[in-house]
Amino acid sequence: MNIWAITGGRRGNDVLTIGLAQALGCTTPKVIHTELRAPWRWLAPWPIARYGAAGDRQIAPPYPDMVLASGRQAIPHALHIKKAAQNACFTVALQDPRIDPKHFDFIWTPAHDRANGPNVFKTLLSPHGLTQEDMAMAAKRARGRLLPPNQDIQGKVIAVLIGGPNAIYRFNDDEIARLAGMLSQLAQAGHYLLITLSRRTPSHFADFLHAALVRHNYVLTGTASDEDDETLYPAMLGLAEHVIVTGDSVNMVGEACFTGKPVQVFHLAGGSAKFDRFHQSVRAADYVRDFDGTLQEWPAQCRNATPEIAEAVRAAYRAFEKARKA
8 A cells, every 4th residue: 555644743743643654564554744834834734725735746646546634734645636636545644634634535633522423533642653672673773772781770771752742731841850860870770771862851961960870881872872762762662661751752652552461651731622632531541640750660561552543544544436436
């Protein structure tokens, strides 16, 4: 199947579209980061903005079998391709497209979003491209780099996934200082920390972590000097016995839950009704527990919505093709 993965260029949206494309069997989808000029980029996602998408040089026939679009800036491109392909292209929106669901053949949204309709499919967690095999292989390759050579670790190996400020959470210096202090206590108790920063993490957050952990054993990646931090991320998840993740990213929480290890969320000031619904849901399902400085043990399971979402897309696509050829 020929699939185009279209986003506005945000890493979180790329994870959704590429991960689902791979789950559908397309190992190398065509990734398009949209180019919308004013006033069209201001008008996205409204259908009128598809006239602007028509001017994006990346969009030209032959059109794909399927489009996976995620993010406000990607919606006009999906609508334009649908019309240009004379409805022969199956269009999928990932996350709430903020327009009438009837414009798409299939919509996936996380359960905490408000979009509803007969073509809307919801799951608690988001799709991603991680696999157990990839994590195990990455862990094997990076073990010597990430863990002490003598394997002398008194406590647990803990992966710490740190995001950054966004429109919902300020995630300021006081909060990273508080988290760094909690991590220092874990390290002092003998636990070994594998810390990774995201692309949204302010660079000076690393200074807080280094200062708090200077007397302890830890690894910090995701900084500007780490050219291969994307390969170390799955390795850390594969090596971890516990995961601590900041609550600013639904995707990061979902990827943490995929490890099958106990996951604790460090909650940040701020939030929104939608994020609150997400955190309440995963906590109620016992996918995660709160992190207040204490490491908690409980029987965790691998949680992965990606195969379920992919199967729902396949079923809808088969019905679409059958109706189109009738």
